[in-house]
Amino acid sequence: MKAGMRGRMIIIILPVVLTALALSTMTILALSVAAQRDRSATLAFEAARGYAGRFDAQLEARLAIPRTMARFMEANRSADRQEVMDGLKRVLDMNPTIIGADVGYEPEAFDGRDEEYRNAPGHDATGRFLPYWNRLAGSARLDPMVDMDISDWYLIPKRTGRDTILEPFTYEGVLMTSLMCPILRDGEFAGIAGVDISLEQMDREVSAIRVFDSGYAILASAAGRLVSFPDKSRIGAAALADLGPAFGSIAEDASRRNAGRIEGTDPVSGAAALLCYAPIGTAGWTMILVAPSAEMYQDVERLAGSMALVAVASALLVSVAIVVAAGTVARPVVALSAMADAIAGGNLDARAPENQGGELGALARAFNNMTTRLDEAFTEVRLSVAELTRARAAQDALITELEDRNAELARFTYAVSHDLKSPLITIKGFLGYVLKEAECGDTEGLRTDIRRVDEAANRMSLLLDDLLELSRIGRISRPPTYNPLGDLAREAGAMVAGRLEAIGAELIIAPDLPVVFGDKERLRELLQNLIDNAAKFMGDQASPRIEVGADKGPEEPVFYVRDNGTGIDPRYLSRIFGLFEKLDQASSGTGLGLAIVKRIVEVHGGRIWAESGGTGKGSEFRFTLNENAVKAKEGAGNGRADP
Known part of the structure; x- marks a missing residue:
């Protein structure tokens, strides 16, 4: 009877529990593997966008050279031809990344004296001004440009009036591209300024990119021609569509300057690969990363294997537990079956009571051990997913920071x-x-x-x-010291005493300013710039007044320099700390004073902002410092310093 009941319980319960465990394990395994595969693919795609951004910045920096040349030629109409040719030579000598620099004018468009320069260096037989300094043969030489009126590098900027990056072409055995900018005079096309860059260096940089162990990068032009590829014989001769159907789809989508990813085949090894592509905006070119699927998903496969082993071990434990439970009465078995169903439903917190003796207690402990191991295994999976998520977040933050830095560098350069x-x-x-x-x-x-x-x-x-x-600021610093802010404010006031006396301004310094820990010279410079700025924009105020003090903030003091001067239009409060921002263009200075102030505050771990009721209602510059820089000491000061 006892053996028959045990057998019947095993026959009934074991398949049900194992099936539930298998289904739940397979579901979790499938979801985890799918999530990690998607994250791996997303990381590869973000890497493609990052490399595209890097090469876009390089092309933009190189395009700035002919753009500057064109603007100079538009602004300076008094230069003679020799000066321009000498300038082109200097541009070539000072920029090793370019192999040619040129300007080319319409007939008689430079100075109306083409007749005097027939067949002169840098001129054609008509005397047209066409100097082209290049080092195609190694050393620098001056040639006149030829075939201008039938060549895209001249006709496209002439027709469109816009900067142009040409499709790669071979000239005198060198694969290159030209970056051309139109020269306009009174809104009319007068000629072009341009530079040539060899694509060999760009090919070397792209070839140095490694994707996992055997993956690589491909660079293609706007028309889909290969600019960089492992098989160098195909560079400039083959197109993306020649590499396979997947690359044909990429070429079509990239022509609309879209980014994406697609499963395909590695054109070099023939193995399965994930193809991630992103546009290079400046030129309309495309960066493609070939990520071998076997290498990209090997961690996912290892995780799947580990989870499968855990599932098998769990199934064995469940089987043993059920066999043991079959020797007890039906009620405890039903209770344990309910607990197994809870585990199969994903409740890994469920535990069996261990206060029973004999087989029932052993079965309860076996179930609890199984549940603990499952919980540990799934915890490892969650930790792995969380780690991948953090890695992606860190990469996103890095990419965002690089984009911000590139944008800031572009604004600063301009x-x-x-x-x-x-x-x-x-x-x-x-x-x-x-x-x-x-x-x-x-x-x-x-x-x-x-x-x-x-x-x-x-x-x-x-x-x-x-x-x-x-x-x-922040790069060259002195050892930090403790400095009473009241003393620093008086020293700063003394530095601008002449301006204060000239306008009859009263400088009021609060008596209870704290001691701050930081670079004494920079902190004094911070206060001096703010006091001087307040005096500079006092306007025709009858009783000029400048106050230096501090308010108690929720976490740290908020310092301020307040005046009753001309005030600031609220529309411009967010711009005044930018480089070269001058709300009054007629005022003295370079427009860098408040940018320097902002940098000093940031180096000391704080932030700064401006407040104003509007024009004629005075201004208040408020700033904080890192809480570690402000000590709980009372600052010395008599509360007032007269200029």
Whole structure:
């Protein structure tokens, strides 16, 4: 009777429990494997976008060279032909990444003197101005450009009026591309400025990219021609569509500047691979990562194997537990079966009571051990998934940071080139006048123009000094010390006492300012710039007043420099800390003062912002410092410092 009951219980219960356990394990395994496969594919896709962004930044930086040349030729119409050719030679010498630099003008468009330069160096038989400095043969040489009126590198920018990156082409045995920018005069096309870059260096950089162990990167032009590929004989000769159907789909989608991923075949090894692609926006080219499926998913396969072993072990444990339970009465077996159903439903917190003796107690302990092992195994799976998620989040943060840095670098480069170009153009223009006035003996005009050149040079020197100061903050620092902020405020006020006296301003320093821990010189410079800025924009206030103090914030003090001057339009409060931002273009200074202030605050772990009721209602600059930089000591001070 006892043996028959045990047999019947085993026949009835064991298949049910094992089936439930198998289904739940297979479901969790399938979901975990699918999730990790998707994350691996997403990481590869994000890597493709990251590399595309890096090469896009390189092309944009190189495109800035002919763009600057074109803007210079548009702004400076007094240069003669030899000066321009000498300038092209300097551009070639100073930029090792380019192999050619050129300008080309429409007939008579440069200075109307083509007839005088027939067959001269850098000119064709008609005297058209077409200088092309290049090092295609190794050393630099000057040639005239040919076939301009039938070549895309001239016709496309002429027709579109926009910057152009050409499809790769071979010239004198070198695979290259041209970056061309139109030169416009009074809105009309006058010619082009351009540079040539060899694609061999770009091929080397792309070839250095490794995707897992044997994966690699492919670079294709806007028309789908191969720019970089492991088989070098196919570069420039083959197209993406020649590599297989999947690459044909990529070429079609990439022509619309889309990014994506697709399962396909490695054109080199013939193995299955995930193909991730992303556009290079500046040129319309495409970056493709070939990620071997076997290597990309090997961790997923190992995880699946481990989980399968855990499932088999769990099944064995369940079988043993059921055999043991079959020797007891039906009620405990039913209770244990219910617990097994709970486990199969995913409740790994379920436990059997172990207060029974004999076989029932042993069965309860076996079930509990099984559940613990399952819980540990699934915990490992969750931890693995969480680790992959954190890794993806870290990579996303890195990519976002790189994009922000690239955008900030682009804005900084544009701003610096814009603000430096103005005094340079002034200096160059007036130097031409100086030469003419020296030749004709115009002493008074000579003195006037030399003074203007000196003023432009001084503006450039001031700008460069401020840029150097901004770059040093946080990079060159002195050992931090304890400094009463009240003393620093008085020292800063003394540094600008002349300006305060000139406008009759009263400087009020709160008596209870704390001691701060940081770079004394930078902190004093921070207060000096804010006090000087307040004095500079006091306007026609009858009783100018500047206050330095601190409010008690929720976590740390909030310091402020407050004035009753001209105030700030609320629309511009978010812009005033940017590079070269000057709300009053007629005011003195370089527009870097508040950018320096913001950088000093950030180096000390704080943040800064401005508040104003609007024009004519005064301004208040408020900032915090890292809580470790503010000590609970009372600052010394008598509460008032008069200029």
